[in-house]
Amino acid sequence: MLELRTISKRYGDVAVVEPLDLTIEEGEFFCILGPSGCGKTTLLRMIAGFDRPSAGQILLDGVDITAVPPNHRDLNTVFQNYALFPHYQVFDNVAYGLKVRKTPAAEIHERVMAALQLVGLAGFEHRLPAQLSGGQQQRVALARALINRPRLLLLDEPLSALDRKTGEQMRTELADLQAKSGITFVFVTHNQAEALSLASRVAVMNRGVFEQCSTPQELYHRPQTRFVGDFVGSMNFFQGVVTEVSANRLAVEVLGQSRVERRGASEFRLGEGVVFGLRPEQLRVSLLEPKDYENGLFGQIERTLYLGEATQLCVRLSNGERIEVKVQNYLMLEDKVMGLEPEERVWVIWSKGSGVLLHD
């Protein structure tokens, strides 16, 4: 329903958004995730019509809207700072879109009340924005956009200005709102937890390009680039060389000595340089050597951090590289490694199915 065709944005010599393609389907909760300055907000502003793309086209329901001004696009935006009109009461803020479209007063009243009901702000219609909390302002901004029943709702970091608890609560409400309204949401954020928990699909953006565009599960479990692995969750990376390839087995030599084996076929070639990625929670520490279904690296504990339900350890390997490990404490007890002190020598082990291999 929304289609971006080789859209790009340059300011002079600086490319903020490199040419990229994207298709978003009806009813999707699509998330653009990336660090600040990655071009995600610029991309959103081009969809909204505030910025003109340097090249490329934007199509909404198959119609080219690249040159259509924002007030004639059938989409609405929820701004990062909400951009509520400070001189209007909540009612008039929410009614604004209907008023400028000359909707009959009775219908405006009915729809504003319904929209406020929807976001849980019934009874607040005569407050001014300054008299509302951050979370309430956020709801007004949502009601003000959704009341117009847009084809597409754009949300620019809508939860980042809220305190953590309110933000998490709003997250659930956003998901409900999207499900109830059936409107396609495009959500921009730098917060991976928001992206993973809300989105049906996530595009990870970095330096103006999409690194990966897939479901949250796929993004987390099969990151396609080192950046994605590191930005979504955290990941330990090792350089390695493929030393053995067969129909159902692959061996990689990392750190010059350890053999890391993986089950299953792969697209890698013998002798190819690879990057091997492991998430901290895929690792365990052990005083015993790895079993035949496990891989392991030997090292020395540098520090431990007790987190309550888990322990986070930093282990320094023989070549000086560090590896972050996060183990549930019940497993630490089971493995009899609870209360390990720095300087103790341990095996960091993981099952041969774990980890991702990326082309170097």
Add this chain to the structure above:
Amino acid sequence: MTEHPQPPRRDGRVEVATLTLPPLVWLVIFFVIPVLILAAISLSPAGMTVEISPTPSLEHYREALDPFYLNILLRSLGYAALATLLTLLIAFPAAYFIASSPPRRQVWLLFLVFLPLWTNLLVRLYSFKIILGDNGLVNQVLQALALVSEPLTLIYTPLSVVIGFVYWNLPYMIPPIYAALERMNPSLLEASMDLGASRAATFWHIVIPASLPGVAAGVILCFVPTLGSFIVPDILGGPDSMMVGNLIAAQFGPGLNWPFGSALATVLTLLVTVGVTLYIRYAGPGGQPGRDGRG
């Protein structure tokens, strides 16, 4: 803005008192006491000149409310209102243009706005005699373009007085409006467009309300000094454009009737004080009922 403002701390009172004391002393010495002296002089019986009399009389106030003088007061109000309105009409687009310029250019444009203040007003008003005179710049241009055959009488008319006021007021009207517009969150304009409003509707519904605190401040800064001004009508005006300021100046100067001048000045001061108070209460910055919930 916090939802529940903290009540002022008790130990903050000393600081507040320390900070408000100097301006308070300044106001008492240079405003309250002179106005009281003026009021006292205005109560002198007829015929007395400068002394403060032990037996007050309202004689000079009776005279001040004579239709002849009331007419001058009304004319002054009219001039001030017209000049303020025209100033606003010129200052608003200028302020809007400055506020929407890139930051570096804003500094230069504001510098240009303030530049005339580097020269004495008297000198600048005399230069208007040259511009508006019968052989002045305006008439020369008009004649050169063959738009008029005879020179227009521009100088020493109500028109030249109003032009002078507008010119004088602009550097006081543009900055507050600029400040209000510059403070406006630019994403409000995008939000308005995003919700379907045209540029014109956005201007009317969003920009104008955002500018109102600045407009209110600018109107006071222009209207009040214009109402009491005597120098502009004195230099650019004719015999029929006398304003209350000229009248008062004449009583303290050639007329040598300080009590009557004091009565006129007291009436003007009262008028301005009551007017501005009402204005601030009902239309001034943040004063509109309901605008910020304090109304």
